[in-house]
Amino acid sequence: MKTETNKPLAFRKYPSTTALQCFETAARHLSFTNAAQEMHMTQSAISKQVAQLEEMLKISLFYRTPHRISLTPAGKTYYLEVLEILKHIEVATTSLMSHSDNVEVLKIASHPTFCSRWLLPALSGFSQAHPLINLDIKEQVGPFFTEDQNVDIAFLYGDGIWGGMEAIKLFDEYCVAVCQPEYLHDKNPCTSNVDNCTLLQLSSRPSAWYEYFKQQGISIDGTFIGPRFDTFHACIAAALLGYGIALVPLRLVAPELQSGTLVTAWRYAAKGRGSYYITYPLSLGRSHKVKVILEWVSAYLETSNQHELMLGHVLNSIDIVDSL
Structure with a gap:
């Protein structure tokens, strides 16, 4: 009944x-x-x-x-x-x-700046190589894995531990302080006195600048005053326009450093608290589309030698602090 x-x-x-x-x-x-x-x-x-x-x-x-x-x-x-x-x-x-019966949809989520500056170049050519897997990429800050999001793969920053998730480490994060070359002309910045510099803020990392200076053994009194942004993309754009100095992951700003449109304000690259991971629900471990994207990303990391050499050149020009 x-x-x-x-x-x-x-x-x-x-x-x-x-x-x-x-x-x-x-x-x-x-x-x-x-x-x-x-x-x-x-x-x-x-x-x-x-x-x-x-x-x-x-x-x-x-x-x-x-x-x-x-x-x-x-x-x-x-x-x-x-x-x-x-x-x-x-x-x-x-x-x-828009999809035929035999086409799979791979739903990907990523932080906006990481998506545009690393993920999209990494996935270049994927659709041509795998025409039966259609990419559905969403840029969002989070949360990523919820019932209404329905995400297969996410590219996350953190410690690699997420409940019910498989996490594969991509690379560590090194943050550098960058600005427009002309910004430094009249500032003569030094880490012992940053009062004459505008330090651009990222809303999700309110203590980033304190940690950056702390890693160098420098104690900064007071509070940092500067524009606050939601994404690294906005911080980088603001730095390019001369708003001030942005503290951003090296990988996301390496092209600008190589071209000279941005320069490092101080010769330090501070290792972040977390790393970047590709993650997916454990239940999708045997999924064909997940296996394909994992293999693609792994191959991209192994063959992107030119990018790694560029990063190495930038890293060799500055000092790296590995611990908090």
Whole structure:
């Protein structure tokens, strides 16, 4: 005997997608006439769909006057929710239609700057070599592995320990203080006196500058004052524009150091507290698409000799502090 909780979906009351589309369009235009033109329907048909939706919900979604309509408070709330629902349907439908039956989708998550400056170059040519694996790459700060995220692979920074996850170390992090060459002309910066320098801040690492100087045995009193940014990408962009000095991972800024568009303000590369890892749920350990991406990244690390030589050249020009 079926209970109330396991009744088929068809027996529950849900509005049709047509009714939701009519409501969303009318709410966006605040006009049944304009909604009818966009939907290629008659005005009366749009009005009828919305009226049936209101009847099913047992609540008014619009205030109606002879010359205009406006959303009720409930209508405004429902509009935002319906808009998200329709977007999800559109994305799911487009994604399904764009892939053949034998194509796998590999969902990847990465921090924004790491994605643009390391991951995308690393994955260059992957789609051509593996046409049956479609990459779906999301840039986000975190969290990465949640039910609503539905991620297969993530590139993370940390200690390599995440519950229920396999983590493979890619490389350590070394941070350098960089700025526009012209920024140093009148500053004459030294680590014992940074008061005349603007130190750019990363929101997620509020103590980074203190740790950078501490590793060198330098005690800095007071607080650092400078613009604060959400990503390394923004810090690097600000440094390029002469905003101040940014403390960023060497690998993410090596091209600018090699070209000379950025220079090191001080000859130190401080080893970070964590390293970069490629991670995936233990349940996906035997997944074909996960195995393929792991092999690709491993091969990229082994063959990117030119990049490693460039990093070596930069590291040889500065002092490295390995411990906190």
